[in-house]
Amino acid sequence: MQDFQQQQLAFIRRIKDPSAPLPNGIRPERMVVYEELFFNNLQNFVSSAFPVLHSLLPETQWQALCRQFFQEQALHSPYFLDISKAFLQWLPQVAPQLPGFALELAEYEWLELALATDLAVASPAWSFDPSRVLVVSPLARLCCYQYPVQQISVQFQPMEPAAQPVFLLLYRDAQDRVRFLQLDAWSAALLQLISTEPGQLLCTHIDWLQPYVPQWERHQLLAQATALLADFAARGIVVSDTGSEPSAS
The missing domain is CATH 3.90.930.50 (Outer Surface Protein A; domain 3)
Incomplete structure (x- = not known):
């Protein structure tokens, strides 16, 4: 059981960070499928929640930002709104890399989303x-x-x-x-x-x-x-x- 848990942790580390060691017994080309699937889903969630902020940043910077968020933030919920809220809460950590208005703009965009989906x-x-x-x-x-x-x-x-x-x-x-x-x-x-x-x-x-x-x-x-x-x-x-x-x- 301990070996299985270690394998799971190695798998998660690699999904979040493609530079991490490859888990034992998994071929690189197969691992890439999981890496791209998880990251692309997360990036799509974040991009659709903050469309204006996304449009203002170069695409390479936006992808790097989403990748850093994916690596650093512990996500405990798969729900769209929870992921975007976690991104909003994480964003102050990288504020020096962003325009001065970015944090306020992100909050405004997230509130629009939260109101739109409120029950x-x-x-x-x-x-x-x-x-x-x-x-x-x-x-x-x-x-x-x-x-x-x-x-x-x-x-x-x-x-x-x-x-x-x-x-x-x-x-x-x-x-x-x-x-x-x-x-x-x-x-x-x-x-x-x-x-x-x-x-x-x-x-x-x-x-x-x-x-x-x-x-x-x-x-x-x-x-x-x-x-x-x-x-x-x-x-x-x-x-x-x-x-x-x-x-x-």
Whole structure:
């Protein structure tokens, strides 16, 4: 049994690293079939999860990156989403080899994939009512980036971070399409409040947010927030938690 386990380990080492010693009793031409099969499958998974990042790097660099990931990262799941998540978590180790925006771009691309494959059901549109308590849909993600990752392409590759933080809201709509909205600082702060303090009425969130928007009177902030949340409710981003009473603040 120990010899068999040693043979298995040697086989795995060779699959992950073609420069490793060939396992005993296996012909090189047969081993190549396994090496290419496993690596090509992994590379296809990673490439399809990060298509923009893939398009921005020379093909030789991309293949070397995938090979290094395959060799260094212990993968415990064969599922597509888990492999791409492991790649995202591993990527900071090679950040100096990549454009400055690469890590943020990779996270943005992975979130798109995660939302597209999430098993949650999209929330239906509803008419916003400020007298009902609020929660954020499980199919919405609020992100803050230094780079405008939603614009990055072969034609646009920023060399420096943006002058202001880039707030993006990713969500999946009722037609199961992943979309994004760019928010300003106050609307991102409001959504973050609803996300971290669910089950509150709008008036409570306004009280908490007011000190951070001193340029507006309370009635102005309330009007802006009501219009914003009416749009979010129509998109299914913010949901009325009909089964909850307002939380004690």
